[in-house]
Amino acid sequence: MVTRRSFITKSSLAFAGLTLTKYSSAKYNFQKENKLPVVVSTWNHGLPANEAAWETLGNGGYSLDSVEAGVRVPEGDPLVITVGYGGIPDAKGKVTLDACIMDEKGRAGSVTYLQHIKHPVSVARLVMEKTPHVMLSGKGALEFALENGFEKEKLLTPGRKKEWKKWKKEKRGFSSKINIENQLEENHDTIGMLAIDDKGRLSGACTTSGMGYKLPGRVGDSPIIGAGLFVDGEIGGAVATGTGELVMKTLGTFLVVEMMRSGKSPARACEEAVKRIARKIPDYQNHQVGFLALNVKGEYGAYCIQPGFNYAVKTASFSDLVDAEAWLKKL
Numbered sequence: 001m002v003t004r005r006s007f008i009t010k011s012s013l014a015f016a017g018l019t020l021t022k023y024s025s026a027k028y029n030f031q032k033e034n035k036l037p038v039v040v041s042t043w044n045h046g047l048p049a050n051e052a053a054w055e056t057l058g059n060g061g062y063s064l065d066s067v068e069a070g071v072r073v074p075e076g077d078p079l080v081i082t083v084g085y086g087g088i089p090d091a092k093g094k095v096t097l098d099a100c101i102m103d104e105k106g107r108a109g110s111v112t113y114l115q116h117i118k119h120p121v122s123v124a125r126l127v128m129e130k131t132p133h134v135m136l137s138g139k140g141a142l143e144f145a146l147e148n149g150f151e152k153e154k155l156l157t158p159g160r161k162k163e164w165k166k167w168k169k170e171k172r173g174f175s176s177k178i179n180i181e182n183q184l185e186e187n188h189d190t191i192g193m194l195a196i197d198d199k200g201r202l203s204g205a206c207t208t209s210g211m212g213y214k215l216p217g218r219v220g221d222s223p224i225i226g227a228g229l230f231v232d233g234e235i236g237g238a239v240a241t242g243t244g245e246l247v248m249k250t251l252g253t254f255l256v257v258e259m260m261r262s263g264k265s266p267a268r269a270c271e272e273a274v275k276r277i278a279r280k281i282p283d284y285q286n287h288q289v290g291f292l293a294l295n296v297k298g299e300y301g302a303y304c305i306q307p308g309f310n311y312a313v314k315t316a317s318f319s320d321l322v323d324a325e326a327w328l329k330k331l
Contacts, residue, residue, distance in 0.1 A: 038298045044310065067194070078159075081212075086160055101204070101205045114145070131144075192240065239291070240292075242289035242309075256270055
């Protein structure tokens with residue numbers, strides 16, 4: 001059976017035009033590869049996103065430009081049903097988008113509950129560069145986007161509308177379970193991306209359509225600085241994916257960066273953030289959360305609650321999809 005994820009993997013490989021090998025992090029020591037530039041991103045759709053980012057990074061460009069260009073790829077791909085155009089709608093059938101972006105200087109921009117705009121990450125960047133604010137939401141974010149040249153578009157595709165009507169008719173209710181027991185139609189495969197350019201400038205971006213069939217108005221961790229994304233240009237950056245409520249309750253990406261500040265590797269810093277969730281949140285085992293980190297040396301790593309989280313990596317010498325180690329697999 002061809003699942004959504006296997007289909008996206010195959011199409012991603014075709015897009016990248018590469019023959020890729022999937023490695024387990026336990027078998028392949030990526031920590032020794034620390035030449036700049038480097039770009040990493042979450043999930044299978046990170047493969048074509050990385051390729052787009054590399055068009056900037058590989059030509060000596062700025063990491064901030066690269067992460068924006070990279071995550072725009074899944075934002076515009078209707079086959080990626082958890083990001084941007086073609087994303088799973090909320091319970092009322094509306095596609096609402098969240099995104100943020102952050103550079104090495106600590107500047108940040110974010111949009112939440114944005115409708116009708118295909119590329120929320122680009123709106124978030126304008127919030128960062130053209131306003132004194134960090135976050136705009138809902139109608140205010142939409143008005144800002146339209147004032148700055150973005151056009152309204154229909155984000156709910158016919159296929160997703162059909163699935164939403166089926167969900168509504170069957171009255172299945174809302175499920176926050178993520179990436180567990182192959183529940184692929186209602187999961188939350190956010191794309192988070194981190195990149196460091198050849199000048200050592202590190203930036204990050206995170207964008208999502210949120211949980212499928214969520215309550216109207218729900219906003220997760222993805223657009224929240226310190227939860228879905230955090231970057232410190234002197235240390236490194238981190239992104240998160242999965243059940244955003246768990247990440248928000250522990251300020252996961254801020255914690256990962258602080259752990260790297262104390263000397264931990266990216267992978268071990270991500271592990272500490274997962275262990276914090278396991279200690280603090282009683283029903284954590286019913287959810288998936290994955291953290292991905294990149295430090296200023298170009299070292300990277302990830303860790304998650306459940307087996308099944310993977311991330312894409314690209315440097316000048318290779319491009320791969322990597323399985324993250326999982327906490328529950330250890331228990």
